[in-house]
Amino acid sequence: MLASVSLSLAAGGAQNGVRAFTGAGHAGIGLLTLQSSCSRPVSAVSDVELVSGFCVAAEDADGVTQIIKTRPEPGADGGISNHIIEQQNGETTSVTHQVEVDGQVVHQHQTYIGKYSGQRQFPPEWSQFPDINAP
Amino acid sequence: MTAPAEFEEAAFAAIQDEIAVALPSLRDRNLSLGPLEVARGGQGEGYASELRTYVFRDGQICDALEVHMVRNGAPAFTVDELRDWFRSQFEDLT
Numbered sequence: 001m002l003a004s005v006s007l008s009l010a011a012g013g014a015q016n017g018v019r020a021f022t023g024a025g026h027a028g029i030g031l032l033t034l035q036s037s038c039s040r041p042v043s044a045v046s047d048v049e050l051v052s053g054f055c056v057a058a059e060d061a062d063g064v065t066q067i068i069k070t071r072p073e074p075g076a077d078g079g080i081s082n083h084i085i086e087q088q089n090g091e092t093t094s095v096t097h098q099v100e101v102d103g104q105v106v107h108q109h110q111t112y113i114g115k116y117s118g119q120r121q122f123p124p125e126w127s128q129f130p131d132i133n134a135p
Numbered sequence: 136m137t138a139p140a141e142f143e144e145a146a147f148a149a150i151q152d153e154i155a156v157a158l159p160s161l162r163d164r165n166l167s168l169g170p171l172e173v174a175r176g177g178q179g180e181g182y183a184s185e186l187r188t189y190v191f192r193d194g195q196i197c198d199a200l201e202v203h204m205v206r207n208g209a210p211a212f213t214v215d216e217l218r219d220w221f222r223s224q225f226e227d228l229t
Contacts, residue, residue: 069198072227076216083199092196095189099203107203113196133206135174135185 063089077101084110084129091115096129109134142210143173143184149218150186157225166228167191180208186217190228200224 064086071081084096092113099107110129111119124130137145151171161167169189177183184205190198200221204212212220 071224073220073223075202075220076212079203081201083201085197085199087195090195095196095199097185097187097199097201117196133183133203135176135183135203 064093075099079106098129105132107134108132137210139182139184139205139208139210142214143186143205145214146186146204146212146217147171147173149214150221153218153221153225154188157222161225161228164229165192166197169196177208182208198228 065088067085067087069083069085071083074080079099079101082096082098082100084094084098085092086094086096094110094112096110097108098105108129109121109131110127112122113119121127121131154168154171158168167190169191171186171188173184173186175182175184182205183203185201185203187199187201189196190200202212202217202220204210204217
């Protein structure tokens with residue numbers, strides 16, 4: 001199922017490669033690969049606020065926000081490393097690592113974070129970002 | 136070619152050293168790091184491992200540094216490449 005996605009392009013975090021989007025319910029939302037450099041001013045983007053220097057999309061009805069951080073420097077293999085930090089009501093609930101080479105996702109895994117910082121993986125069919133060449 | 140286990144051990148030690156150097160600066164930025172970990176999976180030519188640490192701000196994970204360092208049973212980087220990469224990421228974290 002593809003949930004409806006309220007896309008909000010993060011602005012102002014270009015130097016950090018920070019992008020963010022939210023969706024109504026996080027299950028089934030595919031990764032939106034946004035290559036924009038976040039050149040629009042914050043004021044021109046609705047539902048986005050600047051928090052601690054990062055642009056964070058406004059929370060959806062479930063309080064879920066996903067922040068995409070792209071490492072400024074590619075790896076020695078040219079791979080682009082993204083992290084998708086999922087938060088609910090301000091608490092981090094999952095961290096996804098994703099590596100792209102030549103536009104292809106060559107590595108991906110999603111780690112869920114518990115209330116007391118415990119880490120766990122769930123079966124791929126439960127995850128928004130199932131394992132690809134993990135760990 | 137360096138054996139994966141030997142490479143992982145050298146990479147882990149090198150990045151621990153980088154963390155020790157970076158910690159004061161990270162603290163100045165109100166950031167801290169979780170433990171450095173090696174995640175492993177697969178066997179033989181399918182063996183892979185990843186070096187990772189989570190970045191914390193105010194008790195919450197706000198970022199992560201992860202490198203898929205062994206792929207298809209062989210190191211994908213040199214230790215120096217990993218060291219340089221982590222060093223630059225520590226400098227860039229905000």
